[in-house]
Amino acid sequence: MQNGSLSRRVVFGLVGAAAIAVPAMAAGPGDSPILKRIAERNAITIGHREASAPYSFINRDQRVEGYSIDLCMKVVEAVKARLGKPDLDIKYVPINTMNRIPLVANGTIDLECGTTTNTLARQEQVEFSPIFYITGTQVLVKTASGAKEVEDLKGKRVAVLQGSSNEQSLRALNETQKLGIELVYAKDLGEGALLVANDRVDGFAADGGQIKVFAATKAQPKGSLKVIGRLLTYDPYSAMMQRGDLEFSLLVKRAFADAFRSPEAEKLYEKWFGPLGIEIEPELKTAFAIQALPK
Amino acid sequence: MSYRWDWSVLVSEPYLGWMISGLAWTLLVAVTAWAIALIVGFAIGVLRTLPSRTARIIGTAYVEAFRNVPLLLQLFLWYFVVPELLPETIGHWIKRDLPLPEYWTAAIGLGLFTAARVAEQIRAGIEAVGRGQAMAAAASGLTVLQSYRHVLLPVAARYVLPPLTSEFLNIVKNSSLALTIGLLELTGQSRQIESATFHGIEAFTAATLTYVALTMTAIVVMRALERRIAIPGLMVRA
Numbered sequence: 001m002q003n004g005s006l007s008r009r010v011v012f013g014l015v016g017a018a019a020i021a022v023p024a025m026a027a028g029p030g031d032s033p034i035l036k037r038i039a040e041r042n043a044i045t046i047g048h049r050e051a052s053a054p055y056s057f058i059n060r061d062q063r064v065e066g067y068s069i070d071l072c073m074k075v076v077e078a079v080k081a082r083l084g085k086p087d088l089d090i091k092y093v094p095i096n097t098m099n100r101i102p103l104v105a106n107g108t109i110d111l112e113c114g115t116t117t118n119t120l121a122r123q124e125q126v127e128f129s130p131i132f133y134i135t136g137t138q139v140l141v142k143t144a145s146g147a148k149e150v151e152d153l154k155g156k157r158v159a160v161l162q163g164s165s166n167e168q169s170l171r172a173l174n175e176t177q178k179l180g181i182e183l184v185y186a187k188d189l190g191e192g193a194l195l196v197a198n199d200r201v202d203g204f205a206a207d208g209g210q211i212k213v214f215a216a217t218k219a220q221p222k223g224s225l226k227v228i229g230r231l232l233t234y235d236p237y238s239a240m241m242q243r244g245d246l247e248f249s250l251l252v253k254r255a256f257a258d259a260f261r262s263p264e265a266e267k268l269y270e271k272w273f274g275p276l277g278i279e280i281e282p283e284l285k286t287a288f289a290i291q292a293l294p295k
Numbered sequence: 296m297s298y299r300w301d302w303s304v305l306v307s308e309p310y311l312g313w314m315i316s317g318l319a320w321t322l323l324v325a326v327t328a329w330a331i332a333l334i335v336g337f338a339i340g341v342l343r344t345l346p347s348r349t350a351r352i353i354g355t356a357y358v359e360a361f362r363n364v365p366l367l368l369q370l371f372l373w374y375f376v377v378p379e380l381l382p383e384t385i386g387h388w389i390k391r392d393l394p395l396p397e398y399w400t401a402a403i404g405l406g407l408f409t410a411a412r413v414a415e416q417i418r419a420g421i422e423a424v425g426r427g428q429a430m431a432a433a434a435s436g437l438t439v440l441q442s443y444r445h446v447l448l449p450v451a452a453r454y455v456l457p458p459l460t461s462e463f464l465n466i467v468k469n470s471s472l473a474l475t476i477g478l479l480e481l482t483g484q485s486r487q488i489e490s491a492t493f494h495g496i497e498a499f500t501a502a503t504l505t506y507v508a509l510t511m512t513a514i515v516v517m518r519a520l521e522r523r524i525a526i527p528g529l530m531v532r533a
Binding site for chain 2: 097098101102105106107121122124125126157159162163164168184185186187194198199200242243244
C-alpha cells in the first residue's frame with residue numbers, strides 16, 4: 001500500500017518535472033545569460049587563434065577554420081536549434097594568450113576555440129568544455145642531432161614559449177635530474193622553431209601536438225626537424241566560456257558528448273591531422289570514450 | 296564582467312620575484328641602450344653638421360637607415376638575421392657563446408635605433424646655436440674641433456635636454472619590445488604571470504603603474520638637471 005503510493009508519487013513527480021523541463025529545454029534561452037545575449041545580438045561570438053594550425057587559424061582565403069573550430073561548430077548548431085534561429089550569425093574575434101581571458105570573462109566572446117590547456121587554476125576564471133585534444137610537453141630538435149629524450153640535451157640550450165606550462169615542467173626536470181639545461185624564451189611557435197633551425201638552441205620544448213604539426217609542414221628542408229621524447233606534462237585542450245552559466249555549459253557538454261559518442265569527433269581528427277600523418281593517440285581515444293556521456 | 300580579481304598574486308612568490316627581475320631587466324636594457332644612444336647619437340649628430348660633405352652623407356645615411364625601419368623589425372633583424380650574414384665562426388659565437396645574447400641584442404638594437412633620433416636632436420641643437428657663434432669661434436682662432444668642444448656642443452646640449460628627456464622616456468617604454476626576442480623584462484614577466492595564473496589584468500596593471508613611476512622619476516630628475524645647468528640669460532626659462 002505504502003509502496004504503491006510512493007511509486008505513484010514518483011511517477012507524478014517525474015511527469016511534473018518533465019512538464020517543466022521539456023519546454024525549457026526545447027527552445028528559448030531559458031535563464032542562461034549567454035544564450036540570452038546570443039539571442040539579443042542574433043549572433044554567437046567565437047574566439048579563434050590566428051596561426052595555430054590545424055587547431056584554429058585563418059586560412060589562405062582569410063577564413064577561420066580548424067579542428068577546434070569544427071568542434072565548436074557542433075555547439076553553434078546546438079545553439080541554433082535551441083534558440084530556433086537557423087540563420088544565427090557567427091562573429092569571429094581573434095584572440096591571443098594575453099587577451100583571451102578578459103574577452104571571455106567580460107562576455108565579448110561566447111566560446112573560445114583555440115589551443116587552451118584546461119587547468120584548475122584557469123577554472124577559477126572561466127568554464128571549460130569537455131577535453132577535445134590531449135598533448136604534453138615534447139621537444140623539437142634537428143633530426144641530425146640524434147637526440148632521443150630530453151635527457152640527451154643535458155647542458156644544452158633549449159627554447160620554451162614565454163609563460164607556457166612547458167617551461168615549468170622543464171624547470172622542474174632540470175632541478176630534479178640536474179640536467180643543467182639553459183632556457184631561452186621564444187614568443188611563438190614559429191620563433192621557437194626558427195631558433196632550432198638557426199642552431200641558436202639545441203631544442204624547443206612545447207606542446208607535442210603543435211610542434212609535430214610544425215615539423216611535418218614547415219621544416220626546411222623537409223624532415224630536418226623532428227619531435228622527440230615522452231610526454232613530460234599532461235596538457236588537455238578545452239574550449240573556454242564564461243563561468244556561472246550552467247545552462248550554456250550543459251549545452252556545450254551535450255554537443256561535445258554527441259560528437260564523441262558518434263564517429264564525428266574521430267572523423268574531424270582524421271580530417272585535420274590525417275593529412276599531416278599524425279595518428280590519433282590512445283589517450284585521446286580514451287578521452288572521447290569517457291566523455292561521451294549517455295543521453 | 297565575471298573576472299575574479301586577486302591582487303595578492305602580485306605579492307606572492309614566485310610572482311613578486313618575477314616582477315622584480317622584470318623591472319631589473321627593463322632598467323638594465325634602458326640604461327645600456329641609453330648610453331649607446333647618447334654616444335652614437337652625439338657622434339652622428341655632429342657628423343651631420345660638419346663642413347665636410349662626406350661626413351654629412353655618412354650621418355644622413357645612418358639616421359635614415361635607423362629611423363625608417365620599425366624597431367620591432369630591427370630587433371628581429373639583429374637577433375635572427377645578422378648572425379646568419381656574418382662569417383660562420385663569428386655568427387656561431389654570437390649565437391652560442393656570447394653571454395646573455397638576448398640582453399646584448401636588445402640593448403644594442405634599441406640603442407642604435409634611439410641614436411638616430413638623438414642625432415637629429417643634437418643636429419637641431421647645434422644649428423640652433425647659430426652660424427654666428429660658429430663664425431665667432433673660427434674668428435677667435437679655434438679649430439673646428441675646438442669650436443665644437445668649447446662653444447657649439449656645450450650650448451647645444453643644454454638646448455636639447457628637454458627633447459632628450461622624451462627620448463629617454465621612450466627608451467624605457469620601448470625596452471618592452473625586448474620580450475619579442477626572449478628577454479623577460481617587465482612586460483614579458485607580466486605575460487608569464489598571466490599564463491601561469493590567468494590573473495593577467497592585475498599583472499599588466501602593475502606593470503603599467505611601474506612604467507609610469509619610472510618615467511615620472513626620470514622627468515623629475517631631468518627637470519632638476521635642466522635648472523642646474525641652465526645658462527643665465529641665454530636659456531629661456533619657463
